[in-house]
Amino acid sequence: MRLFTASLAAALLSTSAFPALAKEGDDAASDGVLYSSDTELIGLYEEYSKWQMHESGQGEEPLETAIPSVAPEANLRRAADAQVFLGRLDAIDGQALSQTERVNAAVLRSVLTEQIQNARFREWEMPFDSDTNFWSYLAPTSGFRTVEDYDEYIALMRDLPRYFAEHTANARTGLARGFSVPKVTLSGRDASLEAYIGDDIEANPFWTAFEQMPAHFTEAEQTRLQNEGRHTIMRSVRPAFTDLLSFLRDEYIPNSRTTLAAEAMPEGPAYYAQQIRQYTTLDLTADQIHLIGLDEVARIEAAMREIMAEVGFDGTIAQFNEKLRTDPEFIAKTPDELMGVSAYVAKRVDGAIGDYFGFLPRHRFSIRPVAPDIAPFYTAGRGGYEYCQMNTYDLPSRPLYNIPALTLHECAPGHSFQAAFQREQGGEDTPEFRRRIYFSGMGEGWGLYTEFLGEEMGIYRTPYEKFGRLSYEMWRAARLVIDTGIHSKDWTRDLAITYLADRTALSRHEVGTEIDRYISWPGQALAYKLGEMQIRLLRTKAETELGDDFDIRKFHDIILALGSVPLPVLEQRIEDFIADGGQGLAGVSYD
Known part of the structure; x- marks a missing residue:
């Protein structure tokens, strides 16, 4: 192909x-x-x-x-x-x-x-966007292990007013010079702060850690920490969030820019060129990326039509997408049903993963729902070392035929597997400065590549799940067209929404949140497809040049063991992999 x-x-x-x-x-x-x-x-x-x-x-x-x-x-x-x-x-x-x-x-x-x-x-003058902000992940979701940890946590809470004030001052400066998040993407985003300003201290997310204190703490320690925690939430946390909420509602959102394009800012x-280089690690122009996107969209549309013919649908891709997004057959009735589909996909991956990787990490991840305070505006899922997340908000907007591809990408062999592999394979040999680095081009490229790999692993069992996989690939290909269209070609939000909705089976809700993400976060959306294309191209080259000596397990191991690197570094590593005859990792058996 x-x-x-x-x-x-x-x-x-x-x-x-x-x-x-x-x-x-x-x-x-x-x-x-x-x-x-x-x-x-x-x-x-x-x-x-x-x-x-x-x-x-x-x-x-x-x-x-x-x-x-x-x-x-x-x-x-x-x-x-x-x-x-x-x-x-x-x-x-x-x-x-x-x-x-x-x-x-x-x-x-x-x-x-x-x-x-x-x-x-001066990127710090736009310290949040429609997807990501500086206030949502400060409150822990569980307790701490030591008294010293709690004391440090209380000190952090006491410092929030100063920290928020600095971010507010930065955002105000950006607002004054036209360097702000576009207004159209901010509607309702301020609601994520409301949970932090209520009168009920024990309903505040910052109180969670004090509800889950270790049993070995003495009664005196627990009492002191809870009293200090309650006082600090009242005197520091609530005022900090209250002031921030007022700033967003009264000053920032009303005065944020009405333009969309990154190129319209100072x-x-x-x-925008710098954002492209930062997120893709490639030296490509917006025009080049736009053309790559158009080419990929056309290729994927042809594959979609093959599946539509297989299920006997006579109509356009847009009409088929609309049928899928409104069919109750594909909608989970409860959050647990959606989570169960994801968990079953992950277990089926476990049954096949040894055929595609030589090194298998010992660490196990969990699957959790996205936190409710951010779920309405959050993406469909996100992966991480401890757990991957599935968004269970508004179930009609989360069709089940998309869940296999999403689980592959976010959980295994995507981001959660990737994080565990790199931590265990690199270990102490990885320099300290590289252990927390994430290059989106390689990281998100790997995630999208694993969706494609799911075809070979036999994860997609129905034409609809396969169409969901293509829809997700189309989602990332369309980003190349949409991101560059918005930020360098004067596209409107409505045009971007129509372009994405007509070509993918994403729900209308998800289409809207995704477009707002691309508008407010220039360049980031380009990393996925460009990274995946490069990995697939390098694989094709290695398969062609190595012939019978090519082992898919060794190829995958070599990629993940490299850690997070710019894409040109990955390319050079695969060139060396080919030159040395396709050798895998030392100490790993490929028998």
Whole structure:
């Protein structure tokens, strides 16, 4: 099946920004001798890691505040420090690095460049969007293990008024210069703060931790902590959220910009180009991406028509999508029914996963519903190390034929599996500064690739589930057209909604929340499809060149063991995989 045109494939596969990696046999680990620049680089990123820890408040020397400052002077100082680190990295001879350290150098360069570029455009002046914000994940969902943990938590709560005030001041500055979230995407988003301002302290999400205190705490400790917690929620948490809610409702939302495009903001074209590079890690223009999207949309539409013919539907793709999204056969009657479908998909993946991966992580994840305070505006699901999430809000908007693809992407062998694999395979050998880095192009590209992999694994059992998979792929392909259309080609919100709704079986509710996400978060939506296309292209190349020596388990293991890296680094690693005859991971049996 044609993935994309040769010219667009050439645009995707370009590693000019990164020097070629050394051969596997030349790596420091193979001969016990460090390359001449390795020690210098290791010293640099270890120093950078300590700097990171200090700036996040986790270093040996405590910060003056419980939560790191987000004031402009603090952000500018961090950017200046990043520029110094980048200058030192530039002075290291990249050709005198081992394979492992060339990867680390490439990752460090990308991270530092992103910090510097974010400061150039003062991204902190738009500290939230329609999907993500700074206030929703501060309250823990369970208790802590030690008294010291609770004391630190209480200190964090006491610091919220200062922290929120800094974000508010930043947002007010952005608002004044036209650097704001578009107004059309903010309707109802302020409702997520209401749970934090009620009179009932024990109904406040910040109280949850005090309801789940360890049994080994003494009665005196529990009483003290609960009294301090109750007082701090009353005196610090509620006022901070109340002030923030007033700011959003009375000042920010009424005065936010009425334009949609990132290119309509100050330095807009340069800003959007930077967002594209940041999220895709590729050197592509908006026009190139738009054409890639159109090409992919046409390819997927042809595959959709094949399934429509299989089930005997005589009509357009838009009409078939409308039939699916309104058919009660595909709607869960309870949240548990939807969660059960997802859980069963995950268990069926367990039965096939050994045929596709040589290394299987020991860690087990759970599946949880999205928290109710954010679910109305949240995406369909999200993956993570401890658990993946399924959105059970408004069940008619979550058709069951989409759940297999969503579970593959968010849970296994997508993000939850990916996180466990990389943590266990990398372990202590992964430099500290890389353990919390996430490149969307590779990470989200992997998630979408696993939806495609579900076809080979036999996860999709009906034509409708297969159509759901294609609909999800179309969702990501359409993003290439929509994101660039909105931010560089003057698309309206209605045009974007119609384009997505006509081509996918997503519910009307989900179409609306997704379009608002793309409007308010320029560039991020581009990472998924471009990353997946590159992984599939690299797989095709490896299969072709290795022939009978190609082992899908080794190919997948090599990708995930690399960790989160820019896409050009992944490409170079697969070139080396091909050159060494398709070798898998050391210490893993592929018999």
